[in-house]
Amino acid sequence: MSLDQVLIFDTTLRDGEQAPGASMSISEKLEVAQQLARLGVHVIEAGFPVSSPAQFDATKLVAEQIQGPVICGLARANEKDIDAAGKALAPAKKRRIHTFIATSPIHMEYKLRKTPDQVLKMAVEAVRYARQYTDNIEFSPEDACRSDLSFLYEILAAVIEAGATTLNIPDTVGYVLPYEYGQIIAKLKENVKGIEKAIISTHCHNDLG
Template identity: 50%
Template sequence: MDANKVQIFDTTLRDGEQVPGCKIDAKQKLVIAERLDLLGVDIIEAGFPVSSPGDFTSVNEIAKLVKNATVCGLTRAVEKDIEVAAKALKPAVRGRIHTGIGTSESHIKYKFKTTREEVIRRAKKAVSYAKNFVDDVEFYAEDAGRTENEFLAKVCEEAIKSGATVLNIPDTTGYCLPEEYSAKIKFLKENVKGIDSVILSCHCHNDLGLATANSIAGAIAGARQIECTINGIGERAGNTALEEVVMILKQHPYLNLQTDINTKLLYDTSLMVREKMGMPVQPNKAIVGANAFAHSSGIHQDGVIKNRETYEIMNPEDVGVTESAIVLTARSGRAALAYRAKKIGYELTKIQLDKAYQTFLQFADKQKEVIDDDIHVIMKQVSRISKIAIA
């Protein structure tokens, strides 16, 4: 594997599906899995096979369908979970079992009511057992974000000895600051024997709005897999958004980190997931929101019309958006009106534009947005009142 390649582990169909209100059936999961494979993700976490017969079937069918990506199934550190996941993944060209256990004091004391020693024993046993079924075993240290670094390093070292190929360091509760998460990855890189033989993975949640920042910080510190979802969907406030980390790495080439994602499919994939899962995206969502490449301020519009790069750091076509949107509101200027008018066939002189703009402002003050049909009406009014012909 290229040392600068960051693998994209998509968990839309597992962690993303856990969103309250998400509506998706097995057939829709297959459609999304096929698109994720086309998008270029490296690993598709297809589900949690032991959780229900339906999830087992979905993982099994996805394992049959996907030809390029590794297909992954989640388990607890329980032999039955691992056996069921292995059975579901059997048809996969490349299968991975993702097993693990909570490692924070909170999980050890309240969730498992056990000891650190027992957690290490169960972690080793789970990884070793999973290796009987697949070569590729990912170990997750749940709530690693709140786990004391020395103990986390000890657990990771034992997981490597037991055969883990990937170590997942989740900020399960979205608590870490980027500096803290980066330092945690760096600590593991420097203090775990055998760490260079495995891939470190970032799995960050967005409870404080830091999932993407933490994942990027982790990758800069040496992690080479990012676990994410389309549109950032996931439990509570969601997961790291795939489209965000991919475009951050693409737009900052000096980081010398890259993915194999076909970015021109990002917007269309986002729309597909919204539709299939019944999960809308807020208009101001980075990269794929309706307003991500829309401009309504006159100052911004004038700059973008003159040169797109004045207010856009990405070419919308790079993510599959046709073009930037110049939205006409009461905050828009003459340049924006002339631009939109030209788009629908009106070449305005300066005198015509000055007349049209005054009428435009009257429209804009009455409604939130002036659309193309309104522009036609404005041009007719100006032509009739001022006796200035507007072709």
């Protein structure tokens, strides 16, 4: 891919639906996906298939009906989530599994109750497992902007080696300012082994207005 090419990854159907009042029926989701395809977005994140039967069905319907964009499904770094995403996305001609795990100290200790070594192992295993469904694998270190940079360098290099093709850097809690976010991306480009093989993706929040 050209270094000056910008790809549009749209998460209206997944993260956008979390906004108050933004819940959509399955037919409304299909209509939004059709409009996104008409707009020419490159990737549509259709849902979080394991989270509910409705999410699974909506993701599968988008995968069946939408041509053109890559259709993506979200999955935590475990086999159950990845299997659900893989099955929901199976009808899509172009599919992507987006797997994630938290990497900030506070999330690892209090939410996951895992050590950094355990988290790294789970991330690598998830990427490898997802490759049975598609070679297009996106990995997100959740709460990246509150994560230790040296650990980010390590885990991102490991998932690239395992087969991740896109690295998404989420500012999960809206922690950093735009210039700080840019500095993090620059440091990752300088210090993550093999990052030239992957697409760098951004995911920012505007929680403070």
